[in-house]
Amino acid sequence: MSGPRRDPDVVRPYVRTGGRSRPSRDVRLETLVIAADSPLQGLEPDARRVFAVCRGGVLAVAEIAAGLELPASVVRILVSGLMDSGHLAAPVRRSRADAPTTDLLKEVLHGLRSIA
Amino acid sequence: MASAPSPDPGPSGGGTALSGGTDLPGPHDTAPDLGFEYHPPTVTRSAKLLITGPFGVGKTTLVGAVAPLVLRMDESMTEASVGVDDLRGTPQKTTTTVAMDFGRLHLNESLVLYLFGTPGQARFRPLWEGLADGALGALVLVDTRDLDHSHDVLDLLEEYGTPYAVAINRFDDAVEYPLDEVRQALDLDGSTPLTVCDARDRDSCVRALITLVEYLSARQLESRP
Ligand SMILES: Nc1nc2c(ncn2[C@@H]2O[C@H](COP(=O)(O)OP(=O)(O)OP(=O)(O)O)[C@@H](O)[C@H]2O)c(=O)[nH]1
Ligand SMILES: [Mg+2]
Numbered sequence: 082m083s084g085p086r087r088d089p090d091v092v093r094p095y096v097r098t099g100g101r102s103r104p105s106r107d108v109r110l111e112t113l114v115i116a117a118d119s120p121l122q123g124l125e126p127d128a129r130r131v132f133a134v135c136r137g138g139v140l141a142v143a144e145i146a147a148g149l150e151l152p153a154s155v156v157r158i159l160v161s162g163l164m165d166s167g168h169l170a171a172p173v174r175r176s177r178a179d180a181p182t183t184d185l186l187k188e189v190l191h192g193l194r195s196i197a
Numbered sequence: 198m199a200s201a202p203s204p205d206p207g208p209s210g211g212g213t214a215l216s217g218g219t220d221l222p223g224p225h226d227t228a229p230d231l232g233f234e235y236h237p238p239t240v241t242r243s244a245k246l247l248i249t250g251p252f253g254v255g256k257t258t259l260v261g262a263v264a265p266l267v268l269r270m271d272e273s274m275t276e277a278s279v280g281v282d283d284l285r286g287t288p289q290k291t292t293t294t295v296a297m298d299f300g301r302l303h304l305n306e307s308l309v310l311y312l313f314g315t316p317g318q319a320r321f322r323p324l325w326e327g328l329a330d331g332a333l334g335a336l337v338l339v340d341t342r343d344l345d346h347s348h349d350v351l352d353l354l355e356e357y358g359t360p361y362a363v364a365i366n367r368f369d370d371a372v373e374y375p376l377d378e379v380r381q382a383l384d385l386d387g388s389t390p391l392t393v394c395d396a397r398d399r400d401s402c403v404r405a406l407i408t409l410v411e412y413l414s415a416r417q418l419e420s421r422p
Contacts, residue, residue: 109331110299111245111311113236138235141243141311143299147268148231152294154273154327172241174307186333186414189244192304193410197403 104161110143110153114160114169124168127151131159132168139172233266239306245331246406247359249315250338251346255366255396256314257298259338262399263406264300264312271296274323295324317350329357334413336405338366338396341374344382351383360416362390362409388412 116135124132130149134140142160146153163169248256261267275292300312315321315328315335329335335354339347354361365379380391390412394405 109245110313110327111243111331113241113243113309134231137231139238139240140231140235141301141309143270143311143313144231144233144268144301146270146272147299148233150271152271152273153297157327172236172238174241175239184414184417185242185244186410186417188308189304189310189333190407190410190414192308192310193403193407195304196302197400197407 104157105165106161108142108157108161108164110141110146110157112142112160113139113172114142114145114164115139115172117167117170119166119168124163127155128159128163128168131156132163135163135169233268236303236309237306240303240309241307243309243311244304244333245311245313246409247315247328247332247335248312248338249317249335249350249354249361250366251317251340251343251350254317254338254340256316256338258396259336259366259394259402260298260300260312260314262397263402264302266302267298267300269296269298272324272327274321276320276323295321297324317347317353319349319353322353322356325353325357329359332359334409335359335361336409337361337363338394339363339379339383340368341365341371341379342368344379347383360413362392362405362412364392364394364405364408366396367393 114135115138116132119132121129121132131145131151134145134148140148142156143153145151145160146156149156151159160169248259250256257267271294273292273294275290277290295316297316298314300314302310302312304310313328313332316324317337337347337350337354363383363385365376367373376391376393380389385391390408392405392408394401396402
């Protein structure tokens with residue numbers, strides 16, 4: 082169908098993500114996830130690695146990419162698939178103080194001032 | 198490749214610390230030793246700022262000065278390249294892997310801030326979509342010895358609608374220009390903050406970030422009805 086592939090890397094991200102080239106949901110580099118209590122069985126090797134590493138605690142997508150040495154765009158797609166299947170979830174808020182603030186910028190500003 | 202400047206052991210082999218059950222991992226399912234620490238379980242929210250600017254301006258230096266943990270990730274970038282692939286005339290695409298460093302710092306018990314070192318040359322445009330999406334704003338480092346190379350990044354920021362502040366990273370051999378001249382040379386909007394920092398000095402970098410976030414915060418207030 083297509084001409085000779087000069088660069089095998091062109092096909093690799095596509096294959097590695099089970100045929101998806103875009104995340105199925107809004108998963109960003111800074112999106113935090115943690116593993117849910119789901120079985121590993123049935124996952125493709127890369128998805129399995131992502132899921133396994135997320136069992137250790139809360140990580141951002143970029144940190145999973147760094148730790149597993151996978152391209153960040155591939156990890157974004159794998160994470161969105163694993164969220165769709167219930168293997169990964171957003172970390173659970175523990176207290177009311179932890180509720181999403183109406184003013185994230187103010188909170189970031191406050192945090193930066195506290196470390197200045 | 199992950200590099201952790203701090204010798205924190207971290208919960209290494211975190212994946213082995215599974216809470217029992219029937220789903221014990223096989224030898225290949227053990228979580229690899231990340232080489233850095235997971236977030237504390239109280240961390241549930243994140244924010245992102247871009248640290249950008251032209252080649253060699255001190256982005257990595259600033260991220261390392263501010264963040265206690267700096268990591269490196271790869272991103273692949275597909276570009277249409279010049280020339281055509283074979284007789285069919287389909288545009289040839291090449292995939293380049295770009296290493297990007299980012300730092301993380303915890304701002305309070307539940308909030309983590311990521312600083313993404315973001316290359317500002319026009320050829321890195323394909324990376325920007327994933328980086329700019331969700332970013333609160335950007336700190337643009339410039340070098341007064343070479344302001345011409347800052348135009349690419351300012352164009353990218355406008356294109357992606359990312360609000361920004363500019364900080365002159367003062368190099369030892371750089372002549373000190375009045376800020377107004379720099380502002381003019383960069384054709385900055387009157388409201389865009391322009392400060393000076395030393396990318397090697399943590400306090401001056403934190404101050405530059407505070408200037409950026411104060412601006413972002415004021416901007417947000419203004420845009421509210
Ligand atoms: N004298 C001086 N040198 C600096 C300063 N900031 C960075 N450098 C040096 O300038 C060089 C480039 O700095 P980097 O932090 O790697 O710059 P960068 O923007 O990340 O570079 P690229 O990612 O390659 O575009 C390094 O050798 C730094 O040590 C500064 O404020 N003063
Ligand atoms: Mg750099």
